[in-house]
Amino acid sequence: MENVPEGEAPEASGQVELSYELGERRVTFNIDEDLYARDAIYGAAYLFVDRAWIFLDRPSDRYVSVQLRSKSEADEAALTALAGEFANELLNQVLRTRIGASTARIREYYFAKAFFTEPDRSGIDALLAELDAEEMEEDPLEIEVPWETAPAAGAAEGTE
Amino acid sequence: MSSDNSESLRFSRSLYRQDAIEQAAAAFAACGSFDVRSDGEDIVVEIANLHPKIAEKVVDEFRNHALYGTILADRGVTPAAGGS
Numbered sequence: 001m002e003n004v005p006e007g008e009a010p011e012a013s014g015q016v017e018l019s020y021e022l023g024e025r026r027v028t029f030n031i032d033e034d035l036y037a038r039d040a041i042y043g044a045a046y047l048f049v050d051r052a053w054i055f056l057d058r059p060s061d062r063y064v065s066v067q068l069r070s071k072s073e074a075d076e077a078a079l080t081a082l083a084g085e086f087a088n089e090l091l092n093q094v095l096r097t098r099i100g101a102s103t104a105r106i107r108e109y110y111f112a113k114a115f116f117t118e119p120d121r122s123g124i125d126a127l128l129a130e131l132d133a134e135e136m137e138e139d140p141l142e143i144e145v146p147w148e149t150a151p152a153a154g155a156a157e158g159t160e
Numbered sequence: 161m162s163s164d165n166s167e168s169l170r171f172s173r174s175l176y177r178q179d180a181i182e183q184a185a186a187a188f189a190a191c192g193s194f195d196v197r198s199d200g201e202d203i204v205v206e207i208a209n210l211h212p213k214i215a216e217k218v219v220d221e222f223r224n225h226a227l228y229g230t231i232l233a234d235r236g237v238t239p240a241a242g243g244s
Contacts, residue, residue: 038175042231049228053220056227058172058201069220 020083026069027079029087033062036090041066043093044086052082165192165215166208170199171226178203180229184222191218 020029031041041064045054048068057065068082171181178196181203185194192210196203210218232238 039234042234045227046231049224053224054227055223056172056175058174064175 018083018087020080022076022079025074025079026067027083028065028067029083030059030063030065031090033064036094037097038064039097040090040093043096044089047089048086165210165212166206167210167215167219169205169207169219169223170202171205173198173201173203175230176203176226177230177233180233181205181226183229184225187225188218188222194222 018029018031020027033041041056045056045066048054052071053069055067055069057067059065066086068079068086070079070082074082178198182196185196185205188194191214193206193208195206195208197206198204205222207219207222
């Protein structure tokens with residue numbers, strides 16, 4: 001992070017570091033939208049809305065000015081830390097967006113598989129159902145009795 | 161903030177949604193008068209009749225509310241009653 005005089009253009013320093021300006025309980029910095037997409041700026045702002053009053057402005061086409069005004073008393077160190085945390089969160093949001101985009105197809109595949117395929121029966125259930133089906137085919141009423149144990153056979157032997 | 165506790169705020173249309181600003185104006189209507197109008201690339205809010213003790217804080221909260229509503233609308237989320 002680099003503190004630059006009020007009004008100096010962000011690219012004038014020629015460094016990659018995020019330059020910021022300190023004011024009374026506020027810190028202001030410009031963000032290049034080519035590096036940090038507006039979604040990332042919104043994402044970071046969303047997380048800081050409880051800690052600071054945030055105002056976004058458009059100083060030029062590519063740049064978004066972010067003004068953070070601390071909700072509590074804050075000295076220079078606290079404001080610098082606030083700006084640094086916001087910058088870190090910006091990076092985090094950019095990374096989240098990129099990972100989200102690169103894994104979108106995998107997520108879609110798993111969601112589609114979870115929601116749009118028939119529920120699969122467990123292996124044991126399927127096996128039991130298969131056995132039942134076989135038994136029903138062989139003896140639909142399940143009343144078949146071997147001829148040796150049939151009462152009629154014993155009665156016939158006793159009469160001889 | 162001027163001596164009569166009125167202020168004109170400019171919001172870039174490229175960063176703030178007008179419907180979110182109008183919702184914020186409605187939410188803060190009890191604190192003063194909020195007149196929302198378009199002005200080219202900006203949305204201008206004329207704020208007046210704020211109580212001097214809370215004027216600065218109301219303006220800051222109004223800005224936060226407008227940004228919060230914009231972010232939620234951008235994500236397709238309907239803001240809950242009570243806002244930020």
